[in-house]
Amino acid sequence: MPKKVPVVEKIHKVNDQLALENRAKLDEAGVFSVNLMASPGAGKTSLIERTLKTLGDEYNIAVIDGDLASSIDADRAAAAGATAVQINTGGSCHLDAHMLRNAFAELDLKKFDLLLVENVGNLVCPSGFQLGTHKNVLIASTPEGDDKPYKYPKMYQNVDVLIINKTDLLSLLSFDMEYFTKGVEILSPGLTTFPLSCQTGDGFDAWIDWLDTQMMSDE
Amino acid sequence: MPKKVPVVEKIHKVNDQLALENRAKLDEAGVFSVNLMASPGAGKTSLIERTLKTLGDEYNIAVIDGDLASSIDADRAAAAGATAVQINTGGSCHLDAHMLRNAFAELDLKKFDLLLVENVGNLVCPSGFQLGTHKNVLIASTPEGDDKPYKYPKMYQNVDVLIINKTDLLSLLSFDMEYFTKGVEILSPGLTTFPLSCQTGDGFDAWIDWLDTQMMSDE
Numbered sequence: 001m002p003k004k005v006p007v008v009e010k011i012h013k014v015n016d017q018l019a020l021e022n023r024a025k026l027d028e029a030g031v032f033s034v035n036l037m038a039s040p041g042a043g044k045t046s047l048i049e050r051t052l053k054t055l056g057d058e059y060n061i062a063v064i065d066g067d068l069a070s071s072i073d074a075d076r077a078a079a080a081g082a083t084a085v086q087i088n089t090g091g092s093c094h095l096d097a098h099m100l101r102n103a104f105a106e107l108d109l110k111k112f113d114l115l116l117v118e119n120v121g122n123l124v125c126p127s128g129f130q131l132g133t134h135k136n137v138l139i140a141s142t143p144e145g146d147d148k149p150y151k152y153p154k155m156y157q158n159v160d161v162l163i164i165n166k167t168d169l170l171s172l173l174s175f176d177m178e179y180f181t182k183g184v185e186i187l188s189p190g191l192t193t194f195p196l197s198c199q200t201g202d203g204f205d206a207w208i209d210w211l212d213t214q215m216m217s218d219e
Numbered sequence: 220m221p222k223k224v225p226v227v228e229k230i231h232k233v234n235d236q237l238a239l240e241n242r243a244k245l246d247e248a249g250v251f252s253v254n255l256m257a258s259p260g261a262g263k264t265s266l267i268e269r270t271l272k273t274l275g276d277e278y279n280i281a282v283i284d285g286d287l288a289s290s291i292d293a294d295r296a297a298a299a300g301a302t303a304v305q306i307n308t309g310g311s312c313h314l315d316a317h318m319l320r321n322a323f324a325e326l327d328l329k330k331f332d333l334l335l336v337e338n339v340g341n342l343v344c345p346s347g348f349q350l351g352t353h354k355n356v357l358i359a360s361t362p363e364g365d366d367k368p369y370k371y372p373k374m375y376q377n378v379d380v381l382i383i384n385k386t387d388l389l390s391l392l393s394f395d396m397e398y399f400t401k402g403v404e405i406l407s408p409g410l411t412t413f414p415l416s417c418q419t420g421d422g423f424d425a426w427i428d429w430l431d432t433q434m435m436s437d438e
Contacts, residue, residue: 040258040342040371041363068343070369091373093312093343121370122343123259124287124312143362143385144260150289151340152259154310166362172388 015129018097022104022132029109031062032215033117033133035095037155040121042141043165045073046198047207048116052080054208059113059215064103066095066120073118082116083107094125097132113215123148127155135160135214142166146176149183156187161194163207168197234348237316241323241351248328250281251434252336252352254314256374259340261360262384264292265417266426267335271299273427278332278434283322285314285339292337301335302326313344316351332434342367346374354379354433361385365395368402375406380413382426387416 026033036044048063055061063077063084074086085106087099100117109115117133119126130136138159140148143166149156156162162184170177184191192210196203245252255263267282274280282296282303293305304325306318319336328334336352338345349355357378359367362385368375375381381403389396403410411429415422 039260039340039363040367041360067370069372070366072366072369091343093341120343121258122312122341124310124339124341125344141260141362143360143388144258147289147291148259150291151286153288169362169388169391172391 012128015097018101019130019132022097022100023134025104025109026115026132026134029112031109031112031115032211033115033135034211035117035119035126035131035133035136036139037119037123037126037136037159038121038139039123039141039144042121042139042144043163043198044118044121044139045076047139047163047165048073048077048082048118049080050198050201050204051116051208051211052077052082054204055114055211056081060111061114061116062107062109062112063116063118064100064107065118066099068092068120077116077118083112089120093120093122094129095119095131096129100131100133114211123152123155127158137161137163139163139165140180142170142173142175146180147183149180149187153187156184159188159191161192161210162188164193164195165198167195167202168200231347234316237320238349238351241316241319242353244323244328245334245351245353248331250328250331250334251430252334252354253430254336254338254345254350254352254355255358256338256342256345256355256378257340257358258342258360258363261340261358261363262382262417263337263340263358264295266358266382266384267292267296267301267337268299269417269420269423270335270427270430271296271301273423274333274430275300279330280333280335281326281328281331282335282337283319283326284337285318287311287339296335296337302331308339312339312341313348314338314350315348319350319352333430342371342374346377356380356382358382358384359399361389361392361394365399366402368399368406372406375403378407378410380411380429381407383412383414384417386414386421387419 065073077084284292296303
């Protein structure tokens with residue numbers, strides 16, 4: 001009797017294979033790439049805008065934006081100076097490796113030093129789908145509250161870097177940084193974390209330094 | 220040749236059937252019920268807490284909390300005086316009618332006037348799954364930004380009531396209420412909308428009045 005492979009498992013296997021192929025293309029082109037994940041409105045596009053303003057003269061940067069509908073984010077990235085490609089997922093709640101591969105067809109990857117991929121705003125589904133990027137970056141937002149690591153553990157477990165955005169609002173919120181950090185530490189011990197504000201720029205240098213270091217070691 | 224029915228369509232058909240059965244159970248028990256949907260951290264639990272504080276003496280209120288993991292929200296609802304049931308979805312990104320039916324088994328529905336169902340924090344997936352509740356309520360949060368109706372149109376299209384929470388932070392944010400409202404109006408013309416702050420209580424009366432009216436007309 002044939003062994004039955006559940007549909008979900010099959011989908012993940014195919015996705016992982018395509019993610020490996022994406023990674024090979026990125027490596028061949030010499031592009032360092034980041035998958036930005038977060039809840040809706042946590043600041044993915046704002047982080048991209050400020051990163052473009054800070055590093056846009058130094059590096060050639062491409063942005064791939066995933067959204068259910070609209071091209072608002074890609075328009076913002078293009079206005080901030082990036083070569084931007086919009087993926088409309090047509091209702092799907094996350095990007096996958098296949099969508100990223102299709103977006104690659106719109107870009108001459110060799111021309112770029114850095115690729116920022118903005119995933120669909122969702123703290124659940126994107127964590128299950130590797131895209132093939134070099135790093136997975138999660139953006140937490142202080143108004144979301146301090147309990148998110150405990151409530152969305154899979155997302156907090158499967159990332160390489162955590163950005164805590166909107167620190168400028170902290171004084172107005174009942175956000176217990178110790179409780180939040182404890183949750184993160186349980187799920188991802190020693191996780192590289194950057195508290196910052198995309199609005200004021202406070203703390204942003206540490207994120208830029210990290211990106212810089214990654215790109216240099218990538219060469 | 221047999222007609223092929225896509226798997227997704229089948230899932231929705233089964234869910235809709237179960238949702239109808241849930242509705243019948245709620246009607247039979249005389250409970251008015253609301254499905255609360257929002258991004259992570261938009262204020263679903265805070266809305267529930269303040270609603271319990273305001274109406275808890277007048278009505279018997281039950282809360283069903285959907286989360287990937289943890290019982291943080293159900294614990295908060297119980298601490299605020301509700302009979303609370305936690306559904307751990309085990310990774311699933313939304314509640315469905317089957318999960319709600321299972322939660323009903325933990326409650327003597329006849330004892331309650333109002334049932335508040337807190338969906339998983341997600342602005343995409345919950346909109347596709349009716350639970351059988353009388354009303355679908357979406358909570359937007361001002362720090363999420365004013366572009367959310369345009370980026371998550373399906374969610375904004377399929378709700379009966381919109382709450383705009385965290386209005387106390389508006390003066391600190393670049394949130395264009397006119398742009399936001401225009402998007403809502405395109406997707407859901409004439410949608411009942413309550414701008415409020417669960418933190419300060421500002422605007423909360425209108426939400427309470429609406430709930431009161433619904434419960435009275437339900438009798």
